[in-house]
Amino acid sequence: MAIEEEDVRKIAKLARLDLGPEEIKLFQSQLVKILDSMAELSALDTDKVPPTNSVLGAVNRLREDEPKPFGEPERLLDNAPEREGPYFKVPKVIE
């Protein structure tokens, strides 16, 4: 299966990875191998096999709608690289 450098760049961009030219070549060859392995699976006839969404076999694990405040939001803010007052602080984003 063909994967071009352009595809690797796009995937890297989606994953917010900054890859150098050498790395792009490296991952290109690795991704080709991964897709080739997947192609082997594609050779199987799966027309009558339902898609696997979960391997556990169980459904409907639900929780009752009862509020249980975490109580320590400060600890979450302290985990952030930067904060300002009660906010998480991030580089400017404007759509």
Added chain:
Amino acid sequence: MKQYEMVVGLEVHVQLGTKTKLFCSCPTGAFGAVANTHVCPVCTGQPGVLPVLNRAAVELAFRAALSLECELAEVSIFARKNYFYPDLPKAYQISQYEQPFATRGRLEFALKDGSSKSVGIHRIHMEEDAGKLLHAIGSEELDHSLVDFNRGGTPLIEIVSEPEIRGSEEAYAYLNALKAVLQFAGVSRCDMEKGEMRCDANISVREKGETRFGVRSEIKNLNSFKNVRDALEFEFRRQVEAVEAGQRLIQETRLWDAARQATFSMRSKEEAHDYRYFPDPDLLPLAAEAEWISRVKSGLPEGPVARRSRLIKDFRLSSYDCEVLTSDRALADYFEAAAASSGAESAKTLANLMTTELLGRINAERVEIADVPIAAPHLGRLAALVDKGVLSSKLAKDVFAKMWETRRAAEDLVAELGLSQVSDEGQVKLWVEEAIKANARAAEDVKAGKDRAIGAIVGAVMKLSKGKANPALVNRLIKEALGC
């Protein structure tokens, strides 16, 4: 010029009225709270946490689907929608993609001309809300952005209509009908100002008679139903002008700017999104088991259409009155609570007071029905006082205003202010005689058969009695005095 038609599909996000978030036990309803006080490790995406689905959220979502006549999927799947944005702490949103919980429903509603329209519901899926970004504090633009995750993880459903809406008025009517259905089913309060109901619109144009679709644009930032209507009108004109000028439209996302009454292209969004959806391995499939669904169905409150028919039947109200009273569940509940104390025989007077005085005040002062200072039973008794002849409808308006200001019962105010209608014949006769003397010309006209001239004399009696004379009695006594 050729004739064009507008083709619209609406995507409506509705916040489910649960006490807790979709996948964690953080309380919802943090609108206006201090930032990041309704958060926990799950909804801030800390490493190693697991989501657990909220039963009440699922049941409210099922209610919405049942109210919109959807087919419920036997099994639906939660999927990860992957993208990086600071309002999304996990870098993916838990949503539903290939297997949403509901498909193929419909919503029927009345249009202004009285005709009925049915719009298909393509699908409904459940998802969690993102956090809120702050780019400015007041008017001061920040050189960074701030994130508040209080809203993050709030349960939403997205209701996607078929592209079967054919104009801005239809879109407006669809949204009002949708809101009523969801409110009546107890799915959501749909308070747009709190972001509990949000709408994106897909719109394209085509020549009348054409069956293929034109190139659509998706309009975002529509904060009110009025914005939706205005934006669709603007976008329709823009697209028609472009087509007429021979330009090629591009599929794009556009933002509505209410201040400038125009849509603008969001260039940053033109780069096609690649969300790489896949089933979330942290969540089990959701099975709509028959027994569970029938339990949800039996707990479903009466919908607006059924409620309307019942009000017409039980209270002998006009269909217009019932249309207004059932436009909002809180309003319909208020009416029924008030009617319980007015008695069914005063329901018409009560409905009049509500559609004129009450809704007038509510709209003028922009208050919620829940915050109306007049308790429903109090308004019911005001209507009863009118029907018993204690108050004229003019005096009822004055008492209504006092009730709104003081929160007190109608009877107390009537007694205290001496407002009750005067039906004492002797007293009214004195006013009538005085009024006839002062309006000799009008009296002659009435005698000569000009019935309308009686208005001047009635007006004079009302002035003398400070509005308290019983109008029916006044009319009768004037006619008697003038021998007609």
